[in-house]
Amino acid sequence: APGGGSTAALCGALSASLSSMVSNLTFGKKEYENVQKDVKELAVKAQSLKDEFLRDVDLDTMAFNKLMEAYRLPKKTEEQKEKRAQAVEKALKEATLVPFGVLEKSIEALDMAREIALKGNKNSLSDAGVAGLTAQAAAEGAYYNIKINLPNLQDNEFKSKIKKQAASLKKKAVKLGDELRGIIEKELK
Template sequence: MREQTIGGWLDELASGAPAPGGGAVAAMHAAMAAGLVSMVCELTVGRPKYAEHEPTMREVLALAGERRQAAVELAEADAEAFTAVTAAYRLPKATDEEKAARTAAIQEALVKAADVPLRTAALAGEVLELARRIRPGANVNVLSDVAVAAVSARAAMQAAAVNVAVNRASMTDVVARARLEAELARIGDEVAAAEKFIEELA
């Protein structure tokens, strides 16, 4: 994916292929949010007016770069996880043994598929925290980009939550379902915090 052009990736997204899909889009929202955080840091570092904030900006710049790369990796992982789910659904089911094996494979694939958007949401929350950290000392000319970074991070969390919920709905393991329900509640709290931060920047 890192070798693709943006246009090429969008063409693939718009095609009839099952992946990339919504989970990859969620991860790319997080990647773009991290990219904007980096941009704000780059446009703040080295300017005398913001010298007292330079240590924070340099630290966040490095962290945002790491989060951006991780988000791209999650976009790739989501496509792989979704492919595994579709492959499980295509397993044979002519006999009772085949039906049992297929059901087990589907449930295992769903758990793994839910894990990727959970990690995406967590990463987006980290990017949001980076945006909060740079807000006080950011170059005033790019404060709107801090806001857009927060909006993109929020979108990543919301989109990730949708994908978690979809996978959870098809699960039969009550323990796994309960765990994901708690995770969805936590993501909801993060989204609410993001919205409050965005309002403060408006």
């Protein structure tokens, strides 16, 4: 079963897929002539982003498995303890960087959902809204997975940098999500 990190990435893929779908439902429609170039580009970008998120589903699982392998290394001798500590640190960094990438991409997904909510086919506005909700779930889920790994890291410089950047990205995701929710709810009255 997928863990939280893989599920967060999958939410991102769902978001990008929905933004692409709304773009495609807008493309070629007379009443949206003035945004044809934008929605065509958005559809392509969203498909590419979806593919990146789907790769992250597997990358997160692999990172988790490497971390579990590192924790299972023997620790009877001092040499084994040192080797294990290095392996755990390396695996923890990887298990932190994968969701960090998902968090970054979630901002892109939120931007796309917002753009398609403003420019896309109004009959698909609820789909644009769900694209935003799933992007926000991806961002929050990725953030949780970053946060759970930080206390166990020994590299304080890495830890501090990631913690600060992740908090900033999460704040941005919440702001974008709130903006998008406002757009959707205003239009759906």
